[in-house]
Amino acid sequence: MNILDKIIDQKKVEVDEAKKKIFLTELKDSKFFQRNTISLKESVKSGSGIISEFKRQSPSKGVINEKADVLEVAKSYQKFGASGISILTDSEFFGGKLEDILKVRNEISIPILRKDFMIDEFQFYEAKANGADVILLIASCLSPNQVQEFTDLSHELGLEVLLEIHTEDELQHFNKNIDLVGINNRNLKDFKVDLQHSVNLKNLLPKEVLAVAESGIYSVEDFKFLKEKGFDGFLMGEYFMRNENPGVAFEEFLNTIKN
């Protein structure tokens, strides 16, 4: 069993538990449920393109930063020019929680991606109720039909969709309603990072698709390489979160790429 299978098994248990704690009607009645969401697609097009991530730990790297405060980090990511913020809400494997989104929602005006393993409609209602603007669909965890259905539901709720792919086969999960396509540089089965693999895959996507390079961007050179190859967005977590002050690491990175 690979890590993704383990995460999905655990996620099924968690979603069942979550459904016992709060009813769908309560989520629909929550204060953020009716809010107008902010477009990540537009924000990526008009800004730095960097979606900075708040990530405490990961299966590939273990503990990355236990001390960082989500509100402080989110505010500084916004202040220094992030196009969006990705917040990992999985607790078991990433040490995150949905409340992290709730905590920052009223304090920042850039789009928030709920980064989790979406397998059940209930999670989309949770995402909206807690203040997210975008959700992630991971092709390797879903069928093309599920991607289509979840995309429709997301749009009904006003959420944008970032579809994550890693292999040529997963291009079959793409549909014209997807807002952004993320190409994961990291193979989630063995954690190997290969930027050229992502570039090859990107070249198979329709030209007009907004492409986000995800994971394993560890240097200015990595970033510049991917930008030169035509990526519009860049999802980066560990590089900033390793630092005691992730916001400052992000500011320094932006200053370097501008020069």
Ligand SMILES: O=C(O)c1ccccc1NCC(=O)[C@H](O)[C@H](O)COP(=O)(O)O
């Ligand atoms: O990061 C992992 O180890 C991981 C393992 C299994 C499933 C997902 C995983 N990561 C989620 C992400 O997509 C990354 O946090 C995100 O792309 C940022 O990556 P990085 O810049 O390498 O922190």
